[in-house]
Amino acid sequence: MTMRTSLASWQALAEHAQEMQQQHMSDLFSQDQARFNKFSIQLPNMLLDYSKNLVTSATMQKLIALANECDITTWRDKMFQGERINRTEDRAVLHTALRNREKMPLMLDGENITDSVESALAKMKAFSEQVRHGLWKGYSGKRITDVVNIGVGGSNLGPQMVTEALKQYSDGSVNVHYVSNVDGTQIANVLRPLDPEKVLFIVSSKTFTTTETMTNAKTAVKWLVSSSFDEKAVAKHFVAVSANKDNAMEFGIAQENIFDMWDWVGGRFSLWSAIGLPIAIDLGFDKFIELLEGAHEIDQHFCQAPLAHNAPVILALLSVWNCTFLGAKSQAILPYDQSLHMLCAYMQQAEMESNGKSVTWQGNDVDYPTVPSIWGGLGINGQHAFYQYLHQSNNVVPADFIGSVKSVTPVKGHHQTLMSNFFAQTQALMSGVDEQQVKADLKAKGRTQQYIDKVAPHKVHKGNRPTNSILMQRISPRTLGSLIALYEHKIFVQGIVLQICSFDQWGVELGKGLANDIQKELDENKVNKNHDSSTRGLIHYYLNCV
Ligand code: G6Q
Numbered sequence: 001m002t003m004r005t006s007l008a009s010w011q012a013l014a015e016h017a018q019e020m021q022q023q024h025m026s027d028l029f030s031q032d033q034a035r036f037n038k039f040s041i042q043l044p045n046m047l048l049d050y051s052k053n054l055v056t057s058a059t060m061q062k063l064i065a066l067a068n069e070c071d072i073t074t075w076r077d078k079m080f081q082g083e084r085i086n087r088t089e090d091r092a093v094l095h096t097a098l099r100n101r102e103k104m105p106l107m108l109d110g111e112n113i114t115d116s117v118e119s120a121l122a123k124m125k126a127f128s129e130q131v132r133h134g135l136w137k138g139y140s141g142k143r144i145t146d147v148v149n150i151g152v153g154g155s156n157l158g159p160q161m162v163t164e165a166l167k168q169y170s171d172g173s174v175n176v177h178y179v180s181n182v183d184g185t186q187i188a189n190v191l192r193p194l195d196p197e198k199v200l201f202i203v204s205s206k207t208f209t210t211t212e213t214m215t216n217a218k219t220a221v222k223w224l225v226s227s228s229f230d231e232k233a234v235a236k237h238f239v240a241v242s243a244n245k246d247n248a249m250e251f252g253i254a255q256e257n258i259f260d261m262w263d264w265v266g267g268r269f270s271l272w273s274a275i276g277l278p279i280a281i282d283l284g285f286d287k288f289i290e291l292l293e294g295a296h297e298i299d300q301h302f303c304q305a306p307l308a309h310n311a312p313v314i315l316a317l318l319s320v321w322n323c324t325f326l327g328a329k330s331q332a333i334l335p336y337d338q339s340l341h342m343l344c345a346y347m348q349q350a351e352m353e354s355n356g357k358s359v360t361w362q363g364n365d366v367d368y369p370t371v372p373s374i375w376g377g378l379g380i381n382g383q384h385a386f387y388q389y390l391h392q393s394n395n396v397v398p399a400d401f402i403g404s405v406k407s408v409t410p411v412k413g414h415h416q417t418l419m420s421n422f423f424a425q426t427q428a429l430m431s432g433v434d435e436q437q438v439k440a441d442l443k444a445k446g447r448t449q450q451y452i453d454k455v456a457p458h459k460v461h462k463g464n465r466p467t468n469s470i471l472m473q474r475i476s477p478r479t480l481g482s483l484i485a486l487y488e489h490k491i492f493v494q495g496i497v498l499q500i501c502s503f504d505q506w507g508v509e510l511g512k513g514l515a516n517d518i519q520k521e522l523d524e525n526k527v528n529k530n531h532d533s534s535t536r537g538l539i540h541y542y543l544n545c546v
Helices: 008-020 025-031 057-069 072-081 095-099 113-132 157-165 184-191 211-228 233-237 245-251 274-283 285-304 311-325 343-355 379-383 387-392 414-431 435-444 449-459 477-498 506-524 533-545
Strands: 040-043 046-049 146-150 175-179 199-204 238-242 258-260 330-336 373-376 399-404 467-472
Touching: 008 057, 008 311, 025 414, 040 285, 040 311, 046 311, 046 477, 057 311, 057 477, 072 285, 072 477, 095 113, 095 285, 095 477, 113 258, 113 274, 113 285, 146 184, 146 211, 146 274, 157 175, 157 274, 157 343, 157 477, 175 184, 175 274, 184 211, 199 211, 199 233, 199 274, 211 233, 211 238, 211 506, 233 238, 238 245, 238 274, 245 258, 258 274, 274 285, 285 311, 285 477, 311 330, 311 477, 330 343, 330 379, 330 414, 343 373, 343 477, 379 387, 379 414, 387 414, 399 414, 414 467, 435 449, 467 477, 506 533
Parallel strands: 146 175, 146 199, 199 238, 238 258, 330 373, 330 399, 399 467
Antiparallel strands: 040 046, 046 467
16 A cells, blocks of 8 residues: 555645745735635535635645545545444444434445444433433332433543533433543542432443443442342443443343444444433433434535535645644644533544554554644633633644534623634634734834833734634534534544544553553552552552552
């Protein structure tokens, strides 16, 4: 397989990057009044404006040539058709099959998985309705008022981010809580105000072996049994979502209360499956389906739109342009919508766990920068904190600004202020403020020449900082589904262009095994002499003080 760096389009981009680094975006805007029209895409429920990137039409043509040379469309079709593109784990990658709303048959290993998905959805529907309507009773015959989802990583971040984002759509029939951390503080805080007779636990774990989740689940069992004085209560208060039925049953969960997961769905892409059960319980099954429909709309766009007008493809190519060719090392995710306060954490896992790797498909070290580290947070809060860095540090941080045209919670006078900041920030990051302007402003304010000369260099903003703006109509199950799917496909395309295995996570697997041996040492108060002196010293200090 050809090395990416030897592709004609790659080399053309490397050369073009040198030229473009001499350009300023504000000049590109002055030279071309049609820039916004050229570099924006309207999707059914959202607008993507990528005109505030350091690109020209020539750049975009070269990036599309790269996408073509990397056979993006062929790889995309392989993914949707269920080829085993997760090579290191020898698995298909079919989260898109979970939201195949046209219900097209899809054969995998001789089985029509659309049927499996549909029957899993039917089971989720029946169960979520029973819980929401008070028909699922606890051991003492009382209705369930609180659901606690126990899971971590992909079995937590997706559903929790969605639950938080769609809070306004919940009718409050049931309160949904999340426990992911093995730090006992979290589960203790969540359980303290709850009534064991009215709580349902969902143990979400694809493997049903994850230590943190198993520890939390056992603590939840103890909490329940210590109040019910009956182990049989577990059957009424625990369900599981897992691909490992045997382990879930051994844990004590009744077979009929186990919801399916499949090895062709990666954890971080699994909120569309029964991992999304807390979402369905919180919002109602119909809204869960709307979430799937929103994602399906983007799946169709991804499959049908020409590459030059294909939003996830464009986002991926711009990331490659900004990071691999122009040298950016991190990227900020900046929602201007309170509902999306967990989006950055979700995106950190989605992009960094997928593409934060440094060998190619063939196992060779990559000889180019790959994906950025992702960070960020709510835009307005960030403006009063880390935006200083975005505007004036000597690291350029490309940023995605995400906002909504209409607020989901309109409060008079707030939304215009919020969105004015969105627009003003992207403008300032692009145009900057040059020395001449700074000096003129200070002069107009009547400052002395001495003061102007001292302060002016500090007030210069070089601008030329790339941003994408995503404007959603309004946060809803449908638009949120579309937004998540947009990023999922972006990450897929990024992985193909960079020749990275996006669907494994060996770094996470390493972490899963690492602590086990040390935990034995802590439990037995015996420190292994073979540790390095730092690890030995830390463990000794801990054991001496504990
Ligand atoms: C996701 C990762 C990882 C995983 C968690 C939980 O893609 O593989 O975040 O979801 O480690 O794993 P289990 O669901 O198996 O408990």
